Every structure is written in C-alpha cells, then in structure tokens.
Amino acid sequence: MALPALDSPNWQGTAAAFALGLRSVVSTILTLVLFATYIGIGALAHDTHFSLFWALASTLFVWAGPAQIILLSTLGSGATVIQAALAVAVSAIRLFPMVVSVLPMLRMPQTRKRQLILPSHFIAVTLWVECFRLLPQVPRERRIAFVNGLGSGLVAMSMTATLIGYQLAANLPSLFGAAILLLTPLAFLLSTARNCRQLSDVVALVLGIALFPLVSLLHTGVDILISGVSAGTIAYGVHRWRRRP
Amino acid sequence: MSDFIGDWHSLLVLLLAGFLPNEVWRMLGLWLGGGIDEESELLVWVRAVATAILAGVIAQILVLPPGALASIPAELRYGAVAVGVVVFMVTRRSILFGVVSGELVMIAGKWWLG
Numbered sequence: 001m002a003l004p005a006l007d008s009p010n011w012q013g014t015a016a017a018f019a020l021g022l023r024s025v026v027s028t029i030l031t032l033v034l035f036a037t038y039i040g041i042g043a044l045a046h047d048t049h050f051s052l053f054w055a056l057a058s059t060l061f062v063w064a065g066p067a068q069i070i071l072l073s074t075l076g077s078g079a080t081v082i083q084a085a086l087a088v089a090v091s092a093i094r095l096f097p098m099v100v101s102v103l104p105m106l107r108m109p110q111t112r113k114r115q116l117i118l119p120s121h122f123i124a125v126t127l128w129v130e131c132f133r134l135l136p137q138v139p140r141e142r143r144i145a146f147v148n149g150l151g152s153g154l155v156a157m158s159m160t161a162t163l164i165g166y167q168l169a170a171n172l173p174s175l176f177g178a179a180i181l182l183l184t185p186l187a188f189l190l191s192t193a194r195n196c197r198q199l200s201d202v203v204a205l206v207l208g209i210a211l212f213p214l215v216s217l218l219h220t221g222v223d224i225l226i227s228g229v230s231a232g233t234i235a236y237g238v239h240r241w242r243r244r245p
Numbered sequence: 246m247s248d249f250i251g252d253w254h255s256l257l258v259l260l261l262a263g264f265l266p267n268e269v270w271r272m273l274g275l276w277l278g279g280g281i282d283e284e285s286e287l288l289v290w291v292r293a294v295a296t297a298i299l300a301g302v303i304a305q306i307l308v309l310p311p312g313a314l315a316s317i318p319a320e321l322r323y324g325a326v327a328v329g330v331v332v333f334m335v336t337r338r339s340i341l342f343g344v345v346s347g348e349l350v351m352i353a354g355k356w357w358l359g
Contacts, residue, residue: 033340047312051251058259066299067267071259073305081262087298089266094295097288099274113275120275121268169313175355177313179348185303186326186347190333190340192299204293208300213308215301227301232294239289 003137017142021149024134025157030126033191037065038158040184042165043177044069048076052166059162063155064124066091069184070224083221090225098128105135106143115144122151125195200239207231317355325351 003020004010011017025031038059045055050072058068067088074084099120106119123131130150138146169177189205196202211227220226250256306314307322314322329347336342 029341033344036344043313044311047314050255051249053250054255054259057256058263061259061264062267064267066295066302067263069306070298070302071263073302073311075258075262076311077305077309081258084258085262085266088262089269091295091298091302092267092270093291095267095270096274096278097291099271100278103275103278116275117272120271123271123274174313174316175352178317178355179352181306181310181312181314182317182322182325182348182351183344185306186329186344187340188299189303189326190329190338190343192296193330193333194338194340196296198289200289200293201296204296205300208297209304211297212301212304216305216308224298224301224305227304228298229294231297231300232290235293235297236290239293240286 003134006137006139011139011142014142014145017138017145018149018152020138021146021151022153024130024146024150025153028130028133030129030191031154031157033187034065034126034154034158035161036183037187038161039165039168039180040182040187041065041068041072042162042167043169043180044072044076044165044184045162046166046169047177047181048072052163055162055166056159059159060155063121063158064092064095065188069188074224079221086222087224090228095123098125099123102128102131105131106147108140111144119144119147119151122147122155125191126154127151129195198239199242200235203238204232204235207234317351318358321351321354321358325354 003024010020041059042055045058058071062068062071070087070091071084074087079087102123103116103120106116127147127150131147134150135143135146165180168180172180192205196205208228208231211231212223215227215230216223218226307326310317310322325347328350329343332346333339333343
C-alpha cells in the first residue's frame with residue numbers, strides 16, 4: 001500500500017497523518033516477524049509463571065522484545081531484581097543511538113521536546129527501520145503524528161499477539177507450546193542476522209551464541225552480561241583491527 | 246480477576262527491572278541526542294555488545310529452555326535452528342522461510358521420536 005504524494009490533500013491534518021501511520025502497519029514483512037516474536041513472548045510469560053496483565057503491561061511499557069525476553073528469562077531462572085535490571089539496562093543501550101538517529105527526521109524548529117516523548121517511546125528496532133524507509137515519503141510537519149500512528153498500531157498488534165501467545169501456551173498440547181516458544185530464538189536470530197551490516201555485527205552474533213553456554217557453567221547470575229560484553233568487545237576489536245591502515 | 250493481574254510485587258519488579266532500565270536510554274537519547282555522531286566508535290561498540298547480549302539470550306533459550314520447550318531433546322532443538330539458519334541463507338535471507346522450516350523440523354522430529 002503506497003503512501004499519498006507529499007503534496008496530496010490526504011496529508012492535511014494531524015488525524016489524517018496518524019491514520020496513515022496506523023495503516024502503514026500492514027505494509028511491511030517486519031510486522032509478521034514482530035507478531036511471531038510477541039506470540040513467543042506471550043508464551044514465554046505464561047511458562048515462566050507471570051500473569052497475563054504483567055505480560056501485556058510489559059509489551060506496552062517496555063516495548064522492546066529483547067529486553068522483555070531478557071527480563072522473563074533472567075527472572076524465570078531465579079536472578080535477583082538487580083541482576084535482571086542490569087542485564088536489561090545493558091541490552092537497551094542500543095536504543096540510545098536509534099533515538100538519536102531518528103529524532104532529526106521528526107524535529108522542526110518549533111518542535112517542543114515533550115512532543116517527541118511518545119515517538120521516542122515507540123522507537124525500537126522495527127520502528128527504527130521503518131522510519132528510515134517511510135519518513136522520506138511523509139511531509140515533515142506530519143511526521144510526528146505519522147510515527148505516533150505507526151507506533152500505536154505496532155504496539156496494539158503486539159499486545160494482541162502477546163495475548164494470543166499467552167492463551168495458546170495455556171491451552172495447547174505441549175508440542176505446540178514448544179513450537180511457539182521456539183519462535184522467539186528463531187525470529188530473533190534471523191532478524192538480527194538480517195540486520196548485520198558489518199563484520200563486527202556477525203562476529204558479535206556468532207560469538208555471543210558460542211560464549212553463553214561456556215559462561216553459563218560459572219553460574220554467576222550475570223552470565224548474559226559477561227558473555228555479551230566479552231563477545232561484543234572482541235567483535236569491536238575485530239572491527240578496529242580490520243580498519244587498521 | 247486477581248489471576249489476570251497477578252501480584253503487585255511482580256508488577257513492581259516489571260517497573261524497576263523492565264521499564265526503567267530500558268526507557269532511560271530512550272529518554273537520554275531524546276535529551277542529550279543532539280551532539281552525538283551516529284558513526285562514532287563508542288556506538289559501534291555499543292551495537293556489538295547489544296547484539297552479543299541478544300545472541301546470549303537466544304543461546305540461553307535453546308540451551309536452558311523454559312517451559313514446554315524443555316520437553317524437546319537438545320539435539321532436536323539445535324538441529325531445528327540449524328536448518329532454519331541454512332534455509333534463511335539459501336533463500337536470500339528470508340526470515341519467513343527460515344522460521345517456518347525450523348518450526349517444521351522441530352514438530353516433525355518430535356512427532357517421529359514420539
């Protein structure tokens with residue numbers, strides 16, 4: 001579904017731009033990946049004994065698949081609140097450069113910071129990718145409303161998927177429950193692999209998977225952090241080494 | 246209704262360990278974002294660490310599986326993901342084909358093993 005031309009009257013008014021953003025939810029294959037991921041998160045929340053309200057609130061307020069999975073799997077495997085918060089905080093650092101790179105596309109001279117709070121909350125990997133693809137086709141003065149529409153649509157769809165995943169895990173035979181739980185690692189592994197732009201990204205992904213089983217033998221409670229920071233730093237070292245003159 | 250909401254303690258944990266440590270980076274990006282170079286070395290390292298942490302979480306779910314996934318033998322879990330990755334690569338990075346084939350291998354394998 002194509003967006004109207006930049007000078008089209010269909011862009012007149014904030015509500016129209018919001019509606020066009022909402023409609024753009026169905027214009028991307030990433031929506032399907034997001035749907036599968038959140039079905040997996042809903043199922044994971046059920047199988048780690050969290051309430052349905054907790055699962056829905058985590059999708060609405062955290063709104064970052066990796067952070068939600070880290071939270072569920074660390075708390076589910078007995079980590080303390082501090083250990084879980086630390087792992088979530090480190091994994092979420094990547095949101096910082098995403099917000100930094102998207103906001104210049106939304107900002108106008110008269111834009112106030114508080115108008116950018118909601119769009120900033122919606123920024124996660126899916127919206128970040130879609131902003132670069134779609135915003136050039138949106139008139140600048142309508143971009144905040146458009147992103148709010150797109151973000152609301154993606155969050156609403158993901159909350160629906162969380163609900164469906166939770167209910168499926170509660171009611172399906174164990175084989176299908178297992179199949180839904182496998183969606184999370186598969187969808188994350190492949191969508192991360194697809195986003196790899198540099199060699200350092202590939203090294204970080206492969207080494208991150210390979211190091212975790214070794215580090216987990218230490219039972220430190222922050223295994224994810226130790227393996228992630230080591231593998232990521234080695235990957236960064238590879239990046240530096242390759243750029244050597 | 247209380248089953249739906251759960252206990253207040255776990256909602257407080259969601260706020261402290263989930264919402265706040267995650268949201269703080271978005272708000273920092275909003276407040277201090279202006280002067281940072283997107284291609285800076287620091288951000289390359291941040292992205293590599295974030296990717297490796299996510300990779301660790303993927304490994305954790307496969308190696309120490311939660312709930313119903315624990316009923317699938319380890320070799321079958323790894324095999325299904327390996328097939329998914331191979332199909333992803335030969336279909337020119339199709340996430341859809343990769344995910345579907347990995348799922349089919351796991352379901353068929355479990356069916357066959359009984």
